[in-house]
Amino acid sequence: MTSIESAAPQPLLTTEVPGTAALLVDDDGRYLLHLRDANKPIWQAGRWSLLGGNTEPGETCDEAMVRELREETGLTVPGLTPFVTVETVDTDGRLKYRTIVYLGTLNRPAHEIPLHEGIQLRWTDAAEIVHMALDPGTAAVVHEHRKHPRPRLDSAGRPPALRIQETAAQRERSIVGVHLYLERDGAVLLGERAPESAFAPLIWHVPAGHREAGESALTCLIRETAEETGITVHASDLALVHVVDVRDPGSPVPRMQLFFAASRWQGEPQVLEPDRCTQWRWWPLDALPGQLVEYTRAALTGIARGDTYTHMGWAA
Incomplete structure (x- = not known):
């Protein structure tokens, strides 16, 4: 009580x-x-x-x-x-x-x-x-x-x-976000968020989403990737490569952001949800855009170093 x-x-x-x-x-x-x-x-x-x-x-x-x-x-x-x-x-x-x-x-x-x-x-x-x-x-x-x-x-x-x-x-619970890390020839796939997007307008971000009721993280990522980009990925080709544990002062609920790398995929990125993303582009890992979601930049930096965990917004 x-x-x-x-x-x-x-x-x-x-x-x-x-x-x-x-x-x-x-x-x-x-x-x-x-x-x-x-x-x-x-x-x-x-x-x-x-x-x-x-x-x-x-x-x-x-x-x-x-x-x-x-x-x-x-x-x-x-x-x-x-x-x-x-x-x-x-x-x-x-x-x-x-x-x-x-x-x-x-x-x-x-x-x-x-x-x-x-x-x-x-x-x-x-x-x-x-x-x-x-x-x-x-x-x-x-x-x-x-x-x-x-x-x-x-x-x-x-x-x-x-x-x-x-x-x-x-007791506090966290929102689970899933993110796709696609690397090709030293470049990562990023999408520019639409200007009317509720989250990060005009900022670059990897394909991502939040799982729905009854979904595993992998099922969610496969669905979100297909809906956003038209790219097909399979669970057997996905590996968890980084976790960003985020406490955002603008939200009362912390977020656990999971980044999965795909070893194989089918298709080329398409703009299928223009109200959320206006373009997809392969960005060289050594020349990422200045306007990049902060925790995504942290995850990409961690992946490049071989780290598996980053925390942001926490005291320790």
Whole structure:
């Protein structure tokens, strides 16, 4: 069971990218909750939560909160005030991430608020929350607001902290990505991502994808390669040559990126998904493009050295 305890705010970790969230309350004491997308590799998929997101490089938490509300809903909420800091720790008590929750007042029907991310917005009475699938942090924040409806800042302007301990069932999981390393005459196959691509627009990348339900990594790679390039590869001709273990500060979920080399294949690369990739090209390994996905460059460097593992974004 998730446990909640009061805790004095700790200094932000030097490598930490804190999250932000908005506890928006109307004059009837209802809370604006956001139903997140389900069946996606995102934090708390399919659960009700607060609006918000991570800070970006160079942003303060205040600036990030304003930006996230504007991006997600187009809302501008004056008078947002830090209310609590939610600190999530693992089962061993180690801090995993920290979210600054801002309190604000909003009186606007949910159906009039344009939602650009997620499934639904709704105003919710506190009594209804016990019957909803909430993320633990949101449930803790609402419970705290019922006890202390006004911000309680210390002399330094910091809000109190709520510490939430994960259960074993909530332990961190990783997204698995698969990537094809094709080398021919000292050159590697790379594709330039489409300008409208959600990931790495106008950046070069190897053929890659994420596995679907019921797929092994090899089955996924064979499918993705055929769909993206028209090239046929067989599992018996694939070998795992590198793993990049990535914690991206812009994502709450770490990623395990697997790179497989093909000893044989059939066909020549074609642009079959122009909304994702606009061209394929063989790049000499000693003259790779400047605009290359960062973890892909790390993997290619590791493969050239004969290394099998690289970690990025982790403290150690």
